[in-house]
Amino acid sequence: MEDLQKVCNLLTDTLRETRNLRELKKLYYDKSTETVTATFECGGIKIANVAGDSGTAMISDIIKQVV
Structure with a gap:
């Protein structure tokens, strides 16, 4: 089974590097x-x-x- 919160945590760091989601604080x-x-x-x-x-x-x- 996948750890979907871990996927969200890793995705948060990636999305923060984009212009549109620079202000993203957390995905829960x-x-x-x-x-x-x-x-x-x-x-x-x-x-x-x-x-x-x-x-x-x-x-x-x-x-x-x-987005």
């Missing part, structure tokens, strides 16, 4: 709701639905829903 995976909450330095949040996703599908969904 909630197993009970199968969502990822993106928190930004300005205090804003966005929530991505990642229900039933594998690690690679989750990455794609996060990028589509957060």
